[in-house]
Amino acid sequence: MTINDYSKEQLLNFYHRMVLIREFELRAINERRAGLIPGFIHSCVGQEATAVGACAALQTDDVITSTHRGHGHLIAKGGDPKFMMAELAARSTGYCGGKGGSLHMTDFDLGILGANGIVAGGIPMATGAALAFHMRGEKRVALAFFGDGAVNEGAFHEAANLAGLWKLPVIFFCENNLYGEGTPQHKQAPITDLAIRAEGYAFPGVIVDGNDVLAVFEATQTAAVRARAGDGPTFIEGKTYRYRGHYEGDPMVYRSKEELEQWRQRDPITLFRQRLIEVGLATEAECDTITGQVFDTLDEAVQFAADSPQPEPISALEGVYFDTHGGSVY
Amino acid sequence: MSRRITFSEALREAMAEEMSRDPAVFVMGEDVGAFGGVFGVTAGLHAEFGDERVRDTPISEQGIVGAGLGAALVGMRPIVEVMFADFVTVAMDQVVNQAAKARYMSGGKANVPLTIRIVNGAPGSAAAQHSQSPEGWFMNVPGLKIVIPATPYDAKGLLKTAIRGEDPVLFFEHKMLYATKGEVPEEHYTIPFGQAAIRRPGSEATLVALGGVLPKVMEAAQQLAARGLEVEVIDPRTLVPLDTEALVESLKKTHRAIIVHEAHRRAGPGAEIAAILAELAIGYLDAPILRVATKNVPFPYHPELENYILPKVDDIVQAVEGAVKYQL
Numbered sequence: 001m002t003i004n005d006y007s008k009e010q011l012l013n014f015y016h017r018m019v020l021i022r023e024f025e026l027r028a029i030n031e032r033r034a035g036l037i038p039g040f041i042h043s044c045v046g047q048e049a050t051a052v053g054a055c056a057a058l059q060t061d062d063v064i065t066s067t068h069r070g071h072g073h074l075i076a077k078g079g080d081p082k083f084m085m086a087e088l089a090a091r092s093t094g095y096c097g098g099k100g101g102s103l104h105m106t107d108f109d110l111g112i113l114g115a116n117g118i119v120a121g122g123i124p125m126a127t128g129a130a131l132a133f134h135m136r137g138e139k140r141v142a143l144a145f146f147g148d149g150a151v152n153e154g155a156f157h158e159a160a161n162l163a164g165l166w167k168l169p170v171i172f173f174c175e176n177n178l179y180g181e182g183t184p185q186h187k188q189a190p191i192t193d194l195a196i197r198a199e200g201y202a203f204p205g206v207i208v209d210g211n212d213v214l215a216v217f218e219a220t221q222t223a224a225v226r227a228r229a230g231d232g233p234t235f236i237e238g239k240t241y242r243y244r245g246h247y248e249g250d251p252m253v254y255r256s257k258e259e260l261e262q263w264r265q266r267d268p269i270t271l272f273r274q275r276l277i278e279v280g281l282a283t284e285a286e287c288d289t290i291t292g293q294v295f296d297t298l299d300e301a302v303q304f305a306a307d308s309p310q311p312e313p314i315s316a317l318e319g320v321y322f323d324t325h326g327g328s329v330y
Numbered sequence: 331m332s333r334r335i336t337f338s339e340a341l342r343e344a345m346a347e348e349m350s351r352d353p354a355v356f357v358m359g360e361d362v363g364a365f366g367g368v369f370g371v372t373a374g375l376h377a378e379f380g381d382e383r384v385r386d387t388p389i390s391e392q393g394i395v396g397a398g399l400g401a402a403l404v405g406m407r408p409i410v411e412v413m414f415a416d417f418v419t420v421a422m423d424q425v426v427n428q429a430a431k432a433r434y435m436s437g438g439k440a441n442v443p444l445t446i447r448i449v450n451g452a453p454g455s456a457a458a459q460h461s462q463s464p465e466g467w468f469m470n471v472p473g474l475k476i477v478i479p480a481t482p483y484d485a486k487g488l489l490k491t492a493i494r495g496e497d498p499v500l501f502f503e504h505k506m507l508y509a510t511k512g513e514v515p516e517e518h519y520t521i522p523f524g525q526a527a528i529r530r531p532g533s534e535a536t537l538v539a540l541g542g543v544l545p546k547v548m549e550a551a552q553q554l555a556a557r558g559l560e561v562e563v564i565d566p567r568t569l570v571p572l573d574t575e576a577l578v579e580s581l582k583k584t585h586r587a588i589i590v591h592e593a594h595r596r597a598g599p600g601a602e603i604a605a606i607l608a609e610l611a612i613g614y615l616d617a618p619i620l621r622v623a624t625k626n627v628p629f630p631y632h633p634e635l636e637n638y639i640l641p642k643v644d645d646i647v648q649a650v651e652g653a654v655k656y657q658l
Contacts, residue, residue: 096435097438113404125428128397129403161393162397319433320472321473322441323497
């Protein structure tokens with residue numbers, strides 16, 4: 001595919017989503033500092049293209065599992081910034097009524113089975129959702145997002161083996177940002193291309209430029225077609241980089257400013273914007289308009305969160321089980 | 331109409347009936363297919379329902395419990411078998427961090443109709459990694475329901491309730507109960523969670539029997555009756571939710587409580603039950619609450635050594651006699 005094979009609307013939508021993710025993260029970081037958000041944040045600034053490209057290749061009834069660095073995935077799958085910001089602010093209007101926070105946001109209507117606080121924790125879950133689709137003969141796909149750290153967890157290997165064995169319609173999407181928490185990848189695995197691990201489970205492992213939204217979209221679309229055809233899983237490794245720490249407040253002593261600067265030269269949003277303008281599919285003014293819309297959206301989201309009621313403390317006891325309100329201490 | 335069938339057959343009937351009733355129900359686990367399970371519980375299901383719905387898996391406890399959770403989140407009702415309770419440790423993240431908390435973390439939205447059948451108990455010389463009864467560990471994890479059936483009737487009715495429910499259930503099946511027989515009606519039925527069964531009425535002491543120890547507890551009760559001590563035997567049937575009311579009511583009558591289980595004694599399920607009884611009913615007690623349980627060592631291989639650490643009929647009898655003689 002070339003860029004001319006996309007509609008302008010689709011391309012501007014990619015751009016809009018990426019800017020929304022970037023600015024959502026920066027806004028959330030600010031609002032955390034300002035005191036609106038009580039919990040910690042693992043931001044995905046720099047990794048917008050993997051989230052947007054991958055989710056754009058999915059349908060609404062396809063499902064994803066996400067990670068601790070999951071805000072981008074949620075926005076890319078259609079998550080509403082209002083309910084996300086309200087959840088980060090621990091308000092009753094948030095996606096989880098203030099019980100989940102950044103690490104556990106879900107929206108089943110949008111096929112978001114959940115962010116996850118455990119590295120690789122969502123991968124078996126996506127595989128199980130794919131098993132359900134396969135058993136029911138549905139042409140749906142499950143996509144598990146995870147980082148480079150997750151491929152060294154047993155959960156990844158057990159799930160990949162099941163998916164390869166049963167040819168399940170699942171896409172293992174690895175965002176390789178070169179660091180697992182605060183340790184570089186070369187100290188965590190004896191390989192640099194993690195996609196080669198797919199070979200051991202008998203499905204393709206594909207490497208893409210994770211900062212190129214169109215490359216990510218195309219790889220994921222190919223994987224989704226393969227999954228829907230009953231040909232089984234695909235592992236996609238998107239090579240990318242996170243600009244900020246593992247978590248907000250991370251002193252980042254484990255990497256150099258030069259390395260960060262090099263990656264900033266390949267910023268996924270800047271590159272895509274330049275490309276759109278170069279090929280004449282968008283103007284500077286159109287791109288700026290989109291950015292302006294994003295700021296409006298986020299102003300509304302923050303306002304919504306700030307205006308939302310705090311949950312009643314007693315609501316802490318609700319929602320443990322289907323058929324009780326958690327009232328019994330036993 | 332009722333007939334006598336084994337605990338194992340009762341479980342199989344529950345699964346077959348639910349699979350016939352609801353296409354969302356399926357079974358997966360190690361050797362559950364044509365093999366029929368190492369304890370034979372799924373024997374015949376594969377022939378009836380086929381590869382897809384009676385699904386052999388690789389030896390990947392974390393993977394299959396997690397896959398069960400994922401399937402449950404999108405509308406299936408999986409029954410995952412964990413061949414030995416000791417192996418559930420391999421799936422601990424998926425049980426404790428994922429399945430148990432999925433509903434709560436999502437603000438109550440996630441339904442998790444996942445049943446995990448777990449084979450516990452010491453079958454004789456199975457040693458330290460194939461004999462444990464870890465059900466009590468999970469009482470400390472909000473979000474799980476924990477079932478410990480002791481009779482074929484309960485095994486069937488409780489398993490059906492587990493499968494039809496919307497929460498993750500850990501369903502513990504003691505190996506030594508599989509061959510035991512009991513009355514099970516031909517008609518379909520379910521048993522609600524959180525309702526204890528009085529196995530034998532009595533007035534001198536309350537014996538709380540958890541899961542696989544029920545035959546030993548009934549034997550002890552019989553011996554005690556022969557000595558003129560009528561004890562009440564209560565089987566809670568589910569640890570979470572726990573029928574505290576039935577336990578307290580019994581204690582009001584007997585004023586003595588002895589809790590018997592095969593889980594290790596220290597911080598086992600009996601510790602929690604003892605604490606609850608002390609909180610709710612200490613005023614009714616004429617003796618300390620006692621526990622008869624496996625001694626706090628790993629299971630040894632040697633039959634005599636294993637027997638030495640397990641709770642025995644004599645231990646139960648002695649505990650009751652001690653409680654009855656106790657002077658405040």
